[in-house]
Amino acid sequence: MRNKKAKSITVLILSLALVLTACGSKPAEGSTENKAEETTEEDGGGQASKTVFGTFESKTLDGEDVSQDIFSKADLTMVNIWGTFCGPCIKEMPELGELSRQYADKGVQIVGLISDVSDPGDETAEDIISTAKADYTHMVASNDLQNGILKEVYAVPATYFVDKDGNQVGKAYPGARDMDSWAKIIDEMLAEVQP
Incomplete structure (x- = not known):
């Protein structure tokens, strides 16, 4: 009786912990050869830069071809990895849309994955x-992205910042945030990539 009760409590605690941390990542099915590159280079400040997305080909939701070249369109790209099953992901999207409009003329783009x-x-x-x-x-989530960056993401939302060469700027940000928090982070990351 006592053992059964202990197991029930353990299962309850683990379930609660999973729900509170974030939505579990659920990458799309299918896989092919991994083309993602993760390289480390020294930048001017002596900090290591990492191309977290490597070389990839994918499509936009609208069906347009896209590759790592998308990062060259802005000084800073905020890549927000989300899932259609994830409540916190969906909840922060209106504010990400607003941030995208506010920062469009400041060298920043937001890209969803x-x-x-x-x-x-x-x-x-x-x-x-x-x-x-x-x-x-x-x-x-193309096969390239599934076998690259999405293998490193265990929960969504997860957000990365990259420069125009695809090098990671700062750290990865797990979880959702409000608009003011994201604006502060974007400003900090932008200061690192713009002269």
Whole structure:
């Protein structure tokens, strides 16, 4: 009797811990050869830079081709990895949409990576994005991304900042944040990449 009660309490605690930490990552199915590169280079400040996304090819949710070249379009790219199943991901998207509009002329772009969608045109993802007015680019989880960055992500949302060469700036940010918190982080990361 006592052993059964202890097991029940343990299961309850573990379940609660999982729910409170974040949504579990649920990458899309399928895999191919890993093309992601993770290299370390010395930058001018003596800090190691890491190309966390490596070389990849994917599609946007709208079906357009996209690659690591997307990062060259801005001094700083905020990549928000999210899932259609993740409440905290969806909750922060309207504010990410607003930030995308506010920072568009400051050398910053926001790109979404949908961890559980591998094909363009997914209606669930499109509905979420439309409702949230998160009108920035969203990439689907191609095999390259599944076998690259998504292997390193254990919960969503997870956010990375990269410079125009795809090198990681600062640390990875697990979990959702409010608009003011993200704005402060974006300003700090932007100061690192702009002269």
